[in-house]
Amino acid sequence: MAFETMMEEYEARLKKALAGAGEDKYAKRTARGQLNARQRIDQLVDAGSFIESGLFGSSGVYPEQAEETPTDGKLAGYAKIDGRDVCLVVNDFTIKGASTSATNGKKVGHMKRTATERGMPLVLLGESTGARLPDAMGSRGMGQLLGNDNTQFRRNRETPMVAAAFGPSFGSSTWMMCLSDFAVMHKGATVAVSSPRLVSMALGEKVDPEQLGGWRLHAEVTGLVDQVVEREEDVLVAIKQFLSYMPSHHKQAPPDIPIPDGSGSQMAGILDWLPESRTQVYDMKKLIQCMVDLHSLFELKPRFGKSAVTALARLGGKSVGIVANNPLHRGGALDADACRKIVDFLVMCDSFNIPIILLVDTPGFQIGTEAEKAGAPGRIMNFMNAMTLLTVPHLSVIIRKSYGRAYVCMGGGRHSDDVAAWPSAEISFMSPDFATKIVHGVGVGEPGYEQALESIQQGADVWGLAAVYAAQAVIRPQETRDYLIRMLEVYKLRMTHGVGQHLMRNWPTSY
Numbered sequence: 001m002a003f004e005t006m007m008e009e010y011e012a013r014l015k016k017a018l019a020g021a022g023e024d025k026y027a028k029r030t031a032r033g034q035l036n037a038r039q040r041i042d043q044l045v046d047a048g049s050f051i052e053s054g055l056f057g058s059s060g061v062y063p064e065q066a067e068e069t070p071t072d073g074k075l076a077g078y079a080k081i082d083g084r085d086v087c088l089v090v091n092d093f094t095i096k097g098a099s100t101s102a103t104n105g106k107k108v109g110h111m112k113r114t115a116t117e118r119g120m121p122l123v124l125l126g127e128s129t130g131a132r133l134p135d136a137m138g139s140r141g142m143g144q145l146l147g148n149d150n151t152q153f154r155r156n157r158e159t160p161m162v163a164a165a166f167g168p169s170f171g172s173s174t175w176m177m178c179l180s181d182f183a184v185m186h187k188g189a190t191v192a193v194s195s196p197r198l199v200s201m202a203l204g205e206k207v208d209p210e211q212l213g214g215w216r217l218h219a220e221v222t223g224l225v226d227q228v229v230e231r232e233e234d235v236l237v238a239i240k241q242f243l244s245y246m247p248s249h250h251k252q253a254p255p256d257i258p259i260p261d262g263s264g265s266q267m268a269g270i271l272d273w274l275p276e277s278r279t280q281v282y283d284m285k286k287l288i289q290c291m292v293d294l295h296s297l298f299e300l301k302p303r304f305g306k307s308a309v310t311a312l313a314r315l316g317g318k319s320v321g322i323v324a325n326n327p328l329h330r331g332g333a334l335d336a337d338a339c340r341k342i343v344d345f346l347v348m349c350d351s352f353n354i355p356i357i358l359l360v361d362t363p364g365f366q367i368g369t370e371a372e373k374a375g376a377p378g379r380i381m382n383f384m385n386a387m388t389l390l391t392v393p394h395l396s397v398i399i400r401k402s403y404g405r406a407y408v409c410m411g412g413g414r415h416s417d418d419v420a421a422w423p424s425a426e427i428s429f430m431s432p433d434f435a436t437k438i439v440h441g442v443g444v445g446e447p448g449y450e451q452a453l454e455s456i457q458q459g460a461d462v463w464g465l466a467a468v469y470a471a472q473a474v475i476r477p478q479e480t481r482d483y484l485i486r487m488l489e490v491y492k493l494r495m496t497h498g499v500g501q502h503l504m505r506n507w508p509t510s511y
Contacts, residue, residue, distance in 0.1 A: 021094035045079035097129030119249030126173025253498030305338035339379035
């Protein structure tokens with residue numbers, strides 16, 4: 001009878017914990033078109049694979065609140081996504097706004113440690129109000145709530161970390177977005193240090209949530225978000241897609257997948273996307289889509305630093321990172337934001353053993369007072385430093401322009417394992433227009449300009465680069481895909497089974 005009583009209590013407690021905030025609160029979310037926490041888990045992970053950790057957690061500071069804090073507002077556990085194990089934390093906003101407490105903070109820390117020590121990706125789905133009040137108030141509250149688990153916010157990039165933001169995502173949800181390798185935001189979410197209400201009280205004025213931390217701010221200005229999507233379901237799809245390019249941990253090569261039928265079929269017409277005039281712009285993404293495996297292009301930060309493209313993709317079934325200039329924006333000139341975006345991407349790829357392809361068409365770095373105010377020199381040096389620390393295979397293809405210091409940052413010289421160029425490539429210290437004015441003293445439209453320009457351009461063609469073996473190959477544009485696939489095979493890390501040295505694993509996130 002004693003066992004029966006124990007089991008009855010267990011079943012009652014289990015039912016209470018699984019019921020969460022109750023049917024009424026969840027029904028209201030459903031009516032608003034929002035998924036609840038357990039629905040998000042069901043849609044993200046493989047069916048029947050979720051094992052919960054901390055199901056019976058509740059408020060530890062105020063035991064009298066146990067009845068109203070089932071799971072303490074954060075669901076945690078282990079699951080499989082496309083057959084691979086992951087650690088998972090999902091906020092339940094219906095329970096005290098998923099505010100951070102001593103108990104649920106332990107859950108997050110435990111999942112982070114387990115992911116790191118056992119080699120599993122960590123996925124965090126955020127929607128929260130920040131620290132729980134009054135739990136965090138006073139010295140006792142601060143001592144119990146904050147600073148007890150310093151590993152929770154440490155990133156050595158042993159395993160991929162992914163975060164998503166739904167609805168209000170303040171405090172811990174924002175911190176995790178900033179720490180992650182991939183941050184995806186649902187339109188309508190607000191990512192900020194504190195809520196508009198608290199900011200309004202502090203400033204004495206009404207604060208608009210969109211201006212404080214809306215998707216446009218983080219996609220276009222701060223660069224903290226890698227992708228923005230329309231629907232909640234799209235957030236979960238994006239997480240799955242990102243993880244498909246990643247290894248489970250840093251001591252493992254990324255997974256290979258079968259090459260989709262039709263991959264490379266557009267290579268014969270790739271020159272259709274490249275204008276004959278060197279001054280005419282075009283969309284580099286069209287060229288990339290011709291080169292990579294069909295439907296494999298997965299762009300990160302598309303609205304930030306738009307003169308550069310950073311994307312995951314596959315070549316011959318293998319994960320690669322693409323770094324490319326995009327002449328459609330600023331003629332491909334790299335500004336401080338583009339440099340920061342590229343470095344962030346290089347660090348991630350090198351940390352998780354993903355080879356890098358650099359596609360080059362840039363007139364150099366943006367210059368002027370605005371560039372200096374944005375810290376361009378520091379960003380450029382970070383870019384150069386990151387390139388020298390890469391330990392995964394990295395290959396450059398010069399499509400058209402490669403001028404000045406950007407030539408080096410985009411893989412020129414010994415900054416790539418292998419440099420190839422198209423016959424259309426131009427390499428020089430600066431744009432021929434400016435060089436003609438400086439060297440010959442004549443500008444556009446002035447007598448003798450055309451002849452002076454021609455003499456400058458003759459020295460900038462690809463054959464000079466090839467003659468001094470600064471380009472290891474000059475290739476037909478139509479052969480670029482096959483060439484890259486073959487060179488990735490040549491330069492693969494055989495002795496370490498595809499694993500690099502990870503010299504940038506401690507590089508700061510969201511710097």
